[in-house]
Amino acid sequence: MKLEILLAVFFGGSLLTYLLGKISKRARDILAVLVLLFATAGITSLYGKSSTATLYTGFLDFPMVLSIHPFAWIFALTIAVVGLCAVIFSWLYIRKKGRTDFFYFMMLLVIFSMIGIVLSGDFLSFYIFWEMMSWSTFLLISYNRGKAIAAGMKYIVMSVAGSLAMLVGMISLYTQTGTLVFEGISGSLNSASSGYLQFILILFFVAFGIKNAIWPLHVWLPPAHSEAPSPFSAVLSGVLIKIGTFGFILLIYGIIQVQVFVNLGHALFNVRNLLLLLGAVTILIPTFIALFQDDAKRLLAWSTVAQAGYIILGIAYGTSESLSGGTLHFFNHALFKSLLFMVVGAVEFRTNGVRDLNSLGGLIKKMPVTFVAGLIGVCGLIGVPLTNGFVSKWLIYHTLIVNHSPFLAFVALLGTWGTILYSYKLIHHIFLGQLPRKYEKLQAAPVSMKVPMIFLSLTVFVFGVLPGLPLHVINLSELGFGMEPLAINMWGVVTGSGSIQMLNIATALILGGIVLWLFFRMGPKNTRADQMDNYAAGAPVPADRYQYSVKFYDPLTRMIAPYLKDIADNFYSALARGIRNAGNGIRRIYTGDVGNYALYIILFLAILIFIQLYWKVW
């Protein structure tokens, strides 16, 4: 499949979907899915290929190059699959709301812009697709109105700031190397001074860091993820912010070689150490902020920020094992986080928009499939063995421990501990505990929501048992970066200093499970007791009163909340206020009195003459 044709179908298909929506809603829904199915199939067919094609040269004679290589392939495929699941999930979710054609159009535009980004072979196309993704994301985040408007605003302003930094960086690279094509740049950067490379890195780090939500550039993410429509939150959290990850890997491994990157800067201000430190902070603070959230989607959003920290740790560490860990964690996170957002979205859909954890509970009886999906997603998030998160986290821990970074390893483990706490809170508050009486008539999630959830749950499980599948592709991409690939097989990693074989772990766990099952089987049979079937001195408490989900983790909250102020957010708010005040102040220049205005003209003239008389500039 030619890349040009693929892209043409993508964008043509998106537009066609929009137009078809004016005629028939059902046809539109089907077309959207078909276009994405085509995208998935088309990208799958490109497996293992490496090719480049010049798409277009009409933009100021800069060639716009498309290229496919294993590293781009795994990102493109993940985006297409998550996108497909999200669009199927939207079928019913979005039907209740207005402006559905617009929603589908933007959704497809976001997904295909992302695929365009990862398939770009030069910075110009990268930037153009990047910006198209940014503004379509902005429109989608604002879609829900109300609070979403402020969230969208926060997003787009930060995004514009980031992309301007990137624009400056890329044009600077152009003036330095005379080309915008990745290969050409990396070829001629060898002679660049380390100061220049640091300047470029900082510019791109701002751009990618904002998308990837690295602390302290993360502030747009929590409101945006929680206010966006849930299917889009899944895309946003699952793949969109990982475009920043993609950029990081491309920049560090593809353009500036990793050996150069690792040694950049002085001991204390080493760029790599700085990035590792930011990664650690990004894990630590957001994990504990997530713990205190009462809004299900906000909790997941903060969790996304924290998980992005793991990915950054993996990428910035700069060994092939850490890169495998980081990339694999990207891949895994895309699957389980989009799954979790869908779970929350399904609950939100059935309860008419309730996301407040404190008012939910006991839904396991009403939405069992959703519960299982949520449980699997949470297991992946924590990194329970047999789910995919286990392998990628193992790789990251292993790198940190083997290479003697005890502090980072400790932070990573602490982060996982926090992850367990908030994951439990999420599952417990929604599905366990008491079922509030108002939800007694609740229906299970509709089929169009169950299908993507079941599919994603399966992938979480399959890639947990067979991590060799994605690791193989990651190895191919590491070869492409000129790195020593990891020794792997289908079941895991066979490194010298420790190996992980999911076959053994799975066998052990399954055997252990069978033993346990047999053990319980041998005991006396359970009898099912009703909740009210107990002694209550003749005054049974209504079931509703058993709600104990409010003020979860209260002592812990009281202990650490004072240290978890979102300093970054406060800073940006102050900045925005400052600019507004400055604007209001400067407006005073235009007093409205024409006498003053005439004075300005004369003063300007006088100053010009004065400059000449005094300094003789001309």
Next chain:
Amino acid sequence: MVNPVLFIVVPLGLAFAIPLLKYISKKIIRFVPALAFLFNLVFALRLIPVVMDHPVHVHIGGFIPPMGINLVAGPVGMLFVVLIALVGFLVSVYAFHPVKEKYEDRYHILYMLQLTGATGVVLTGDIFNLFVFFEILCLASYSLVAYLGNRAGIESAVKYLIQGSLGSGLILIGIGLLYGQFGTLNMADIAGRIHSVQPVSVYVPLVLFITGFGVEAALFPLNAWLPDAHSSAPTTISAVLSGIAIEVGLYAVLRVVFTLFGISNMMGFFLVLGVLTLLIGELCAFSQDNIKRMLAFSSIGQIGLLVFAFSLASTQGITGGFFQLASHTLGKALLFLAAGYMITRTGSMEIASFKGMGKTMPFTSLAFTIGAFSMVGLPPFMGFPGKFMILKAALHDGQMLTLILLGFILIATVIEGAYFFRVVQVLYFAGDDLPDRERAPAAFSRLVPIFLFTGLIIVLGIYPSLITDLLDASALELLDRPGFIKSIIP
């Protein structure tokens, strides 16, 4: 090949034919401006390949320069002629649906005079002739700002008049000083001999010109008339003022600085002035609640960016500046037309009153959104190549001052993004409980220009190479001063 003088004569003649045509039919006069500028557009486009090869000179009355008045249709001039004709044509189509029933003939006469003046300014090779056309442009603008006859319009027109006349007075003094020293009014002739006299004695006319033309070009702090005038003028006139008039003022400044005086050591000052204008414009726009005022302040900001780009004084910078100028002309004309059309529906200029416009006026809202995105410089719209080229030129320049100023430009762009995106949000997403307003029937003559502007912005955003040849030639004309002088006075 068409004689460039027709670009001035045809609209001028037709303008004065309107009072006569009025007696034939009241309706017919609406179509006269469109006809005139369509003529200009078609023939100007056909002339472009010719002027790319060599500039076309017209000697009025057959006098060979430096005697008499001559017209110089070089790439710069033709670029402006095409832009003026394009905006003039599309805006006059918008005015098929009259802005105000009363005095419609006067509106059309003044409108044509305004744009004829602008065309004359960019085509002439004579400094006094330039002043005359400039005055035609300004006088027509003053009266058109007051056309609606309401208090705000008249007040701002008077303010505009006072400041504009002050500027014109300064220009006239400058011309007098130059004429006294050189005994000629031909720009090429003066330019050729400018270094033959004491620098101080040409410095005074230079600053007089910069200040005088700077008023119309809306340089800070000479631009106080602009927000009032642009916001209280009728929609069509706002579009022309923002899209054409200030650019023509900028053209005059450029001509004076680059060609007439050929100075290079004041560029640092202009770089700073440009960024200052940009920052102040964007900051003021950021805190506006009135859509037309916001757009007006945004024009100030854009002019600042253009001044910055031109002051880089490199081929890349000037090419980028011209591209951004074209992009601003089309984008701002589109934004003013779209906003004006929405204002006629809501009856209010408050941004907040545009709630839910995305539903009631989907097409206009979409056009506004695309215009706004283009202004901020998002691909695939026309603002992006412009911003790209300017950044490229600034980084290529690589001096410390330029790089620091570049940082401020980026900040200003973020601010610009913030206020444009806010409007887009109001159009589509604000207001939860809106009454389900019906989609109002659309006036065809109003949608067509909006549609064409939008189309141009997208086409040129995707395929900017369409006009870069002309822009490169224009940059060369501005930078190659000896060549320009030689082509007129061999």
